[in-house]
Amino acid sequence: MDPLTQGVLGASLSLSVSQKQHLIVAGAFGLLAGMAPDLDVFIRSESDPLLFLEFHRQFTHSLFFIPLGSFICALAFHWLIGKPQRLSFKQSWLYSALGYSTHALLDSCTSYGTQLFWPLTSERYAWNSVSVIDPVFTLPILILLVFTMFKRNTWFARIAFLWALTYPALGMIQRDRAEVAGWQLANERQHAPIRLEAKPSFGNILLWKVIYETEGHYHVDAVRVGTSVKKYPGEAIEKLEMSRDFPWLDLNSQQAKDIERFSHFSKGFLAKAPSDELRVIDVRYSIVPNQLNALWSIKLSPSVTHDTHVEYETHRANSSASRQLFLEMLLDF
Template structure:
């Protein structure tokens, strides 16, 4: 999730755990602890393109990191806060919860989070919520604003924090049900039509959990489109994306294996002039949505052969099209399969 939401979550969890003992420090330390795992971007910036995308949400987002960091910060807090009645065990629970809820929440998104590093080289991605979702974050924001202005250390602060966590977590559970509903309907639709496929991916669309992206792997191509929670019967395929094949010179390269691992092999290959190959990670879709697939993919990598091996860089360009118009199409698609209504 976005860094603001992670800070809000950490602040709210911190208040719920230790707010009645250390006051506002719980929210402040919680917010700092909640953003700690994302500091891996400082190291990521010095890495190669492929190593960088693999490192983000890697070691710093694991339960191993949360345990080690919690032990260290608990020891420091015990040394620096001798006047409080907070024990080492209390500090440990506090830091572990504010730190580990960060990667746990990230695991519900599409990017992939290595929670079990270094024991398991797999990126956990349950794909139930978009990386920015106001309906999840709003309850935490309300609670933190209240905590900033309500200075008394008593049970009211804790109750507000707890209610915010209950409401945000309830919405998160709703997103899990939404994904179950979408998966069930998509597979049922294809089976009813006796259509064969290799695999299906369903992910929530930007900012809204009532509209979902559906991508079907048909072997030599993908079929992609939208499924709305608000429509009873619908076809969810709007565009066909050819897979193509990687160039021979890049098949055995470590960089390509890294991108495949990162994207779980949801890739499309496009040959460009000058011998370059564009590798698109289609999990996040085009920048302006599947109604405008030529707008460029959100995660796209350029591979180029050189005398020293393969050079890879992540494409960083502005979307080609009208953002406002494309967002309007997505809003219309929630209510109708005719986006021109």
């Protein structure tokens, strides 16, 4: 999730157990520790552009790292904000631990993937119940925390945390409804999907991207699940096949290894870009949910050395036409 959401959720839990005289400092610890795991985005390499994909949502997001991560936060912030407010180090650590503990579980509610049990496993858990940015989720928490401070009443923080549990649960219900609609679309096409997933589109749990895999293709559709279910049939693309799509590529080269790394991050949902024969896209994400305009990709080159990495690129261009199409689906115009 975005840093604001992570911070206010961490603050809501630390404030829920705070004493009235510690409201501000408890909220500060929860806010800062709630955002702290995302400091892993600074683990980068100029020569290896995929390094950050391996480390983002890895060890800092592991449930096993919560005691150490929160301890580091307490060490960093106790002398600045805890001790001046007469908190013991144990109290600073407690508020930090409460804030830190919310981060990975919230990230797992999105579709990006979080390594909850690293180092035991590198599996990326994604429950696909909330978009990475969703104002309907975040704003009530923020408003309730403001009430907590002004009214000096921790019950508002507890209600905020309850909302943080309720909304993803609603998202799971919506996800299941979208998956049912996806299976219906596949059956109508006489397809037998190998796997099928539904992911919330940007900023809501009404409009969903459904992607399913058949023997040789990926199919993407959009489904709006309100009081009724509306389907928006979409596009299909051939699955990536190394020998066919890149016959010139040495399978022992760094570029081939990088495709494997990108595949692990993307859960295997890879295809060659329709508009660029040297680009590999992650077909799971797009602004318009029934289209294949990927948000990120890697690019290969047949002229580089054996140990050269691929290029990693993001594609955040958002045209007025795509925004209009997205809103028409979301609002059911």
